[in-house]
Amino acid sequence: MQKTPTLTVIIPTFNEAGYIEDALKSVAFADEIILIDSFSEDATLTLATPHVSKVLSREFDNFSNQKNEALKHAKGQWVLFLDADERVTQSLEKEIKETIQNPVHSGYKINFPHFYMNRFLYSHSDDVLRLVKREGAHFKGEVHEKLLCKGSVGRLKNKMLHYTYKDLHSYITKKESYAWFQAKQQYAKGKRATWMHFWFKPLFRFVKSYIIKGGYKDGVPGLTVAGVNAYGVFQRYVKLHLLHKSME
Amino acid sequence: MKNQTKISAVIITLNEQKALPAFLDSLWFADEIIILDSYSTDSTLAIAKEHQKVKVYQRTFDDFSTQKNVAISKATHDWIVFFDPDEKITKQLSQEILSTLKDPKAIAYYVNREFHFMGKQIKFSGLQNDNVIRLFNKNYCAYNDNLVHEVLKASGKTATLKNKLPHYTYTTFDNYTAKMHRYSALKAKMLYNKGIKPKGYHFFFRPWYRFINQYFFKLGILDGKRGFILAYTSAFSVFKRYVNLWLLYRNIK
Numbered sequence: 001m002q003k004t005p006t007l008t009v010i011i012p013t014f015n016e017a018g019y020i021e022d023a024l025k026s027v028a029f030a031d032e033i034i035l036i037d038s039f040s041e042d043a044t045l046t047l048a049t050p051h052v053s054k055v056l057s058r059e060f061d062n063f064s065n066q067k068n069e070a071l072k073h074a075k076g077q078w079v080l081f082l083d084a085d086e087r088v089t090q091s092l093e094k095e096i097k098e099t100i101q102n103p104v105h106s107g108y109k110i111n112f113p114h115f116y117m118n119r120f121l122y123s124h125s126d127d128v129l130r131l132v133k134r135e136g137a138h139f140k141g142e143v144h145e146k147l148l149c150k151g152s153v154g155r156l157k158n159k160m161l162h163y164t165y166k167d168l169h170s171y172i173t174k175k176e177s178y179a180w181f182q183a184k185q186q187y188a189k190g191k192r193a194t195w196m197h198f199w200f201k202p203l204f205r206f207v208k209s210y211i212i213k214g215g216y217k218d219g220v221p222g223l224t225v226a227g228v229n230a231y232g233v234f235q236r237y238v239k240l241h242l243l244h245k246s247m248e
Numbered sequence: 249m250k251n252q253t254k255i256s257a258v259i260i261t262l263n264e265q266k267a268l269p270a271f272l273d274s275l276w277f278a279d280e281i282i283i284l285d286s287y288s289t290d291s292t293l294a295i296a297k298e299h300q301k302v303k304v305y306q307r308t309f310d311d312f313s314t315q316k317n318v319a320i321s322k323a324t325h326d327w328i329v330f331f332d333p334d335e336k337i338t339k340q341l342s343q344e345i346l347s348t349l350k351d352p353k354a355i356a357y358y359v360n361r362e363f364h365f366m367g368k369q370i371k372f373s374g375l376q377n378d379n380v381i382r383l384f385n386k387n388y389c390a391y392n393d394n395l396v397h398e399v400l401k402a403s404g405k406t407a408t409l410k411n412k413l414p415h416y417t418y419t420t421f422d423n424y425t426a427k428m429h430r431y432s433a434l435k436a437k438m439l440y441n442k443g444i445k446p447k448g449y450h451f452f453f454r455p456w457y458r459f460i461n462q463y464f465f466k467l468g469i470l471d472g473k474r475g476f477i478l479a480y481t482s483a484f485s486v487f488k489r490y491v492n493l494w495l496l497y498r499n500i501k
Binding site for chain 1: 366367419420421422425426429433446451455473476477480484487488491492494495498500501
């Protein structure tokens with residue numbers, strides 16, 4: 001009989017006390033679970049520790065470095081990357097087990113439909129590479145980290161549940177704090193906020209989100225995603241502008 | 249000789265440790281200072297209690313009108329000055345208040361506010377100045393029941409003071425937008441209570457109209473990047489108001 005290949009699940013966390021337990025339960029089938037935490041100030045670690053094989057604490061600099069560090073500690077032949085607000089459903093679990101038993105590719109994308117304002121959005125579902133052979137896998141890119149693997153990439157049929165949305169206010173404030181992160185990255189590269197950025201970047205983002213990606217099919221929630229995305233872009237350039245003026 | 253009219257200064261606070269010390273000093277001309285705090289988590293209370301003239305009360309915040317009316321009800325004297333901690337009461341203004349009260353010709357006085365944003369005075373955008381009542385006789389005045397943008401209703405003769413009132417709303421950008429978010433949520437609730445339902449034009453027309461009105465018609469364009477940032481932020485706040493209203497009807501947070 002063929003031996004089942006081993007699977008490591010890697011979860012990066014920062015203050016995820018409300019979410020982490022359910023995420024860990026949904027991947028209890030894994031051979032190894034590694035939590036890489038950037039010094040959470042809530043109960044994340046206390047809640048998570050009984051369910052994981054290893055906890056790493058590391059000062060956050062960017063997502064790529066954070067996840068690459070965890071990769072160094074992984075022992076499984078396959079690795080699945082999961083965020084605390086994501087859940088592996090039973091059918092996805094079954095498909096993952098079957099896939100790594102008989103792999104055709106060395107990496108698999110998983111589809112993420114957005115669950116937002118109590119409904120799934122038609123637009124804004126993405127395929128993201130999350131399940132990879134450990135050998136040769138690594139992350140690249142400082143802001144939008146990208147997982148790379150050695151070999152061909154396939155796609156799983158079952159979807160990942162993703163709870164992006166708690167309430168409108170936290171959705172917006174999350175964008176606002178992410179805008180600081182992005183602005184600081186651009187500031188470090190010596191970029192300046194120009195009138196072009198203020199006028200067109202948010203507008204483009206709106207058009208992309210609402211029209212090109214089909215947000216208009218999703219009613220008010222689709223419009224909200226587009227509007228808030230554009231606002232997030234606007235925020236980024238305001239904050240870049242503030243950094244150059246040494247203001248907050 | 250006629251005694252100088254006594255003045256109660258009234259303030260409502262929430263986490264004002266930064267602005268409070270200087271602000272309390274600028275109220276030197278008041279005979280008592282009433283602070284109604286909505287359970288600050290910073291050192292607001294400690295700072296307030298150090299001050300001799302201050303009497304502190306605490307109350308859970310529900311809306312601005314109620315909070316302000318309750319604060320006024322704690323005052324001992326008839327004449328009230330009611331400023332915000334982000335307003336700068338200049339020496340000239342306080343002297344004008346004292347001399348006005350020697351022989352008041354009205355029951356409420358407006359002051360003209362100047363708006364400061366990101367370290368500079370805003371000259372256009374329709375935000376450059378507004379008139380607000382800051383000195384009044386409490387027997388003739390009360391805040392109306394608007395949840396937000398509460399207005400002091402004065403039943404009697406009003407007048408305007410000569411000196412201007414600089415208004416520094418801006419501490420950090422996150423702070424500014426947080427304030428806008430609070431307003432838009434409260435405004436959505438006001439519309440909901442009135443039974444107004446969100447319609448297509450609320451989402452597609454109102455935010456754009458706000459931007460165009462503030463940036464072009466009200467000449468925000470002459471305020472430079474600040475004018476643009478203010479117009480965009482207001483437009484987004486209008487947009488968010490109607491999303492909030494939509495959520496209220498569906499019972500989603």
